[in-house]
Amino acid sequence: MSSRPELQAPPEFFYNDTEARKYTTSSRIIEIQ
Numbered sequence: 001m002s003s004r005p006e007l008q009a010p011p012e013f014f015y016n017d018t019e020a021r022k023y024t025t026s027s028r029i030i031e032i033q
Helices: 011-032
Strands: none
Touching: none
């Protein structure tokens, strides 16, 4: 079980990380424009 940390971490962790990257990318695009 310990060999698969992604199964132990809550789905919200990965979801929030994806949203955070998406938000950062959007912020960069806005700054460029």
